[in-house]
Amino acid sequence: MRYPFNEIESKWQNFWEEKKVYKTDLKNSESGKKLYTLVMFIYPSGAKLHIGHWYNYGPTDSWARFKRLQGFDVFEPIGYDAFGLPAENYAIKTGIHPYDSTMKNIDDIRHQLKKIGCMYDWDAELMTCAPEYYKWNQWIFLQMYKKGLAYRKNAPVNWCPNDQTVLANEQVHDGACERCGTQVIQKNLYQWFFKITDYAEELLEGHNQIKWPEETIIKQKNWIGKSEGAEISFKIDGSLSSIKVFTTRPDTIFGATYMVLAPEHPLVDEVTTSEHKAEVEAYREKVKTLTEIERTSTVKEKTGVFTGGFAINPASNKKIPIWIADYVLLTYGTGAIMAVPGQDERDWEFAEKFNLPIIRTVQPPPDFAGKAFLGDGPAINSGFLDGLNVSDAKKKIIKWLEENNLGKATITYRLRDWLISRQRYWGTPIPIIHCPECGELPIDENELPVVLPYDVDFKLGGESPLARNEKFINVKCPRCGREAKRDPDTMDTFVDSSWYHLRYLNPKISSAAFDEELAKKWMPVDMYVGGKEHAVMHLLYARFFHKFLRDIGMVNGNEPYSQLVHQGVITNEGAKMSKSRGNVVNPDEFTSRYGSDVFRMYLMFMGPYDQGGDWSDKGISGVDRFVQRTYDLFLQYKDLNKEVQSQNKYSIGSLNDSEKKVYRKLNQTLNKFNEEVEHFRFNTAIASLMELINELKNLNQCRKEIQLYVLERFSIMLAPLAPHLGEECWQLLGKEFSLFEKPLSFEVDKEALIEDEVNIAVQVNGKLRATLSVPLNSEQLDVKPVVFKDERVRKFTEGKTIIKEIFVKNKIYNIVVK
RNA sequence: GCCGAAGUGGCGGAAUUGGUAGACGCGCUGGACUCAAAAUCCAGUGGGGCUCACACCUCGUGCCGGUUCGAGUCCGGCCUUCGGUACCA
Structure with missing residues (x-):
């Protein structure tokens, strides 16, 4: 009989839902048994769930079920990352309000999610666009504001001309907007930032406390970009001011033959002489018009102009010219460098082009043929440093700088503060009032939430849509009572996702952002599964939030996600699936033909979970055949448990040859299966089940109790991967209770693993x-x-x-x- | 450029600490069942050679070299593909 998946899948889905099998009692979980399994929540777009979603959620759920059968109290929630640009852009195009389209999408998606058959605790569902949720974004913002970690500054920021909003550094890829691919430009604007840089060192240190893929940790490390070096002051010739530079090579200071300021550096005006003013101004204007890509392109020839000013090299006491050039960035270090062409390729190139002196301060080996020498060697032309190798010379010069009050050892990070304001509508309003008299004022916590108004003209116009909503924007100043204005910007949606895992524990709580008691019991998330595209965005921000919440006493522990797994990407003909490319494969095509168990198992069988791969339905019939054969097998032994009972263990000697073979194979499979599923190696876990069923041809030559022993264990291995089929097979044996209602697992008989x-x-x-x-x-x-x-x-x-x-x-x- | 991941049959992919390369599945070939087809079941299936056949030989994990009794796995040097990053001082 063909496996009637439609009937059986809806039967068990209804059963699970009615019995609330997946409701986890968070409060009364015994210590040591809690297991928080989380997938990155879903963006509710109008597109249906695609294969990528199934690939993310199905296998993760299988892991969670595996753990549940082992007796863990598993908490597995799902929710909606409901704010964001796509809904708003869709609204601009169609006129359908983001709230309305989002709500409709959530309803559709919830329905589709249920079809996968995951054990989500639906009582824990949340959506970030609800005022009950985003109120707490505002509250956390205010806590950060109090500590000086949320602040506003005028800074050069990334602006996407298409989406008409600023973007965080993390959201600019190759100089283009992460969302729409438009080239971003630099603008000087007043914007809100979170001071993530205060946690730079701790974010690096915390990497030792988490079990994350090494490549992701390396990406974060590179993004944070710690550099150890020194800050050194260079006196401006004929002035009381001095220029501070940051360098990782203070040992080369004797070779600093000129200085370069970023074109936007505040001291440029001061050092520029009147003869050079016109040229300097022209250059600064030209730089402004460049896009980030043009400006930072490494293939571009170096440009720059002389300011006419000079500085004094504090080590050699020589006068050295001060230039401006766009290869020096205002936003890194101090925005100024001492140029040491002898030991720096960029400086060499610049010096060569503009005929500036080059002094080597490290002796290259005799066979060295290159230009700038970056390697180790004895110091030369460096006065009291001569003869020392690089690291000793560094120590000595830093000591000398510190003794002479000219500089000190410092550490610089590449990480910038997190720019969180967005000039868009569909997000969390920033809870600040601007009063012409009193300045910037935080909203009283009791007044939260600042509700996002529904009636808004959200068309793009170069300013925040909320600024055009008179009712929203105009308020009385809470201090002086005069006419004031609300902040018109909304928050980056990565704020929403930085703490949602805490809200899941009790999404209905109204007295706090989250239930602190449950958080102390249930955090950290034990297993977090999501795409690696979030390596330096969400995954870095969430770690920052966690550390902040810890510092204000709301959570324990240093890290939010103790173990992380990335699912691979499923492509189609080599390209990432997307609506715009029109290459999205619809899962319904397969679930309606084979059922969801077969489909999810096939996704797991395709290859290693973290590798993904190009989509092909070629092999799905193999998994389908396996399911058919499995179902047929259990039908043959229907109600076996009503006739016999099995023991927990049999001694090998008491078994006949067929039994011995089957008994061994079963235990070997169980052993392998547990090991493979534990580590997300579902492909080999499924292969081992296929091997097992191939071996069960002679099951009829075994005694009934051995048959039952084998089939009980087989159905329990099946259950995490194909939950509906697993339950059904278990029931076919004549069992009285559901597997997921009364979780159960069996020990491996280690003695049976040994062959004679x-x-x-x-x-x-x-x-x-x-x-x-x-x-x-x-x-x-x-x-x-x-x-x-x-x-x-x-x-x-x-x-x-x-x-x-x-x-x-x-x-x-x-x-x-x- | 720098950082990271990966290259194994026609295809997806397996291979503990170096120890029988190709598990499992797809596809393909042959057979059984059928009036026929589908489905199902059985057998075979890396390339080449030799053989009536069983057997046997030989080559083979991106390329070149090395270590070792023995290398897909370790070391050195390349090539290709894919991700990340990009003048970060």
């Missing part, structure tokens, strides 16, 4: 010549005669001198001849 006979490879000079079956743990002395009796071995050894014999127990016998 093993095949060992016989090699001559490392080449395989024969394989022999010998008793387990045979010694070399016992194996040797058998080996040398073998014709195939004799063929290669006769008439030759045996030099050496290598024997590895249960593995190999290698004879070296000459």
Whole structure:
């Protein structure tokens, strides 16, 4: 009989839902049993759930179910990352309000999610666009504001001309807007920032406390970009001011033959002489018009102009010219450098082009043919540093700088503060009032939430849509009572996702952002699964939030996500699936034909979970056949449990040959299966089940209780991967209770893993010549005669001198001849 | 440029600490069942050679070299693909 997946899948989905099987009692969970499994929540766009969603959620749920069967109290929630640009852009195009489209999408998606058959706790569902949720974004903002971690400054920021909003550094990829691909431009604007840089060091340190993919940790490390070096002051010739530079190579200071300021550097006006003013101004104007890409392109030839001013090199006391050039960035270090062409490729290139002096201060090896020398060697032309290697010279010069009050050792990070304001409508309003008299004032916490108004002209116009809503924007100043204005911007949606895992624990709580007691019990998230595209965005921001919430006493522990797994990307004909490319594969096509268990199992069987791959439905029939055969098998043994009971363990000696074989295979499979699923290696876990079923052809030659022993365990292995089928098979055996209602797992009989006979490879000079079956743990002395009796071995050894014999127990016998 | 991941049959992919390369599945070939087809079941399936056949030989994990009794796995040097990053001083 063909497996009636439609009937069986809806049967179990209804059962699970009615019995609230997946409702986790967070409060009363015994200590040590809690297990918080989380997938990155879903963006509710108008597009349907695609294969990528299934690939993310299905296998993760299988892992969670596996853990649940093992007896853990598993909490697995799902929710909606409901604010954001796409809904708003859709509204501009169609006139459908973002709230309305989002609500409709959420309803559709919820329905589709249920079809996957995940064990989500639907009582914990949340959406970030609800005032009950975003109120707490505002509240956390105010807590940061109090600590000086939320602040407003005028700074050059990334502006996307298409989406008409600013973007965080993390959201600019290759100089383009992460969302729409438009080239971003630099603008000077007053914007809100979160001071993530205060946590730079701790964010690096915390990497030692989490089990994350190494490549993701490395990405974060690179993004944070810690550089150790020194800050050094250079006096401006003929002025009281001085220029501060940051360098990682203070040891090369004697070779600093000129200085470069970023064109926007505040001291440019002061150092520029009247003869050079026109040229400097022209250059600064030109730089302004460049896009980020043009300006930072490494292939571009270096440009710059002389300011006419000079500084004094504090080490050599020489006068050195001050230039401006756009290869020096205002936003890194101090926005100024001491140029050491002898030891820096960029400086060399610049010096060569503009005929500036080059002094080597590290002796390159005799065979060195290049220009700037970056390696280690003895210092030269460096006064009291001469002869020292790089690291000793660094120590000595830093000591000297500190003693002479000219500089000090410092650490600089590449990480910038997180720009969180957006000039868009569909987000969390920033809870600040601007009064012409009193300045910037935070909203009283009791007045929260600042509700996002529904009636807004959200068309793009270069300013925040909220600024055009008179009712929203105009308020009385809470301090002086005069006419004032609300902040017209909304928050980056990455604010929403920085703490949603805490809200899940009790999304209905109205007295606080989250239930602190539950958070202390249930955090950190034990297993977090999501795409690696969030490596330096969401995953960095959430860690920052967690550390802040810890510092204000709301959570324990240093890290929010103790273990992280990235699912791979499923492409179609090599390209990422997307609506705009029109290459999205619809899961319904397969679920309606094979059922959701087959589909989710096929996704797991395709290959390693973290690798993803190009979509192909070629192999799905293999998984379908496996499911059919499995179902047929259980039908043959229907109600077996009503006739017999199985023991927990059988002694091998008491079994007949067929039983022995089956019993061994079952336990080997169970052992392998547990190991593979534990580590998200579902493909090999499924392969082991297929091997098992291939081995069960002779199950009818076993006693009934052995049959039951095998099938009970088989259905329990099936259940995490194909939950509906697993439950059904379990029930077919005549079991009275549902597996997920009363979770159950079986121990491996370790004794059954051991075979009596093993095949060992016989090699001559490392080449395989024969394989022999010998008793387990045979010694070399016992194996040797058998080996040398073998014709195939004799063929290669006769008439030759045996030099050496290598024997590895249960593995190999290698004879070296000459 | 720098950082990271990966290259294994026709295809997706397996291979503990170096120890029988190709598990499992797809596809393909042959057979059974059928009036026929589908479905299902059974057998075979890396390339080449030799053989009536069983067997046997030989080559083979991106390329070149090395270590080792033995390398997909370790080391050195490349090539290709994909991600991240980009004048970060």
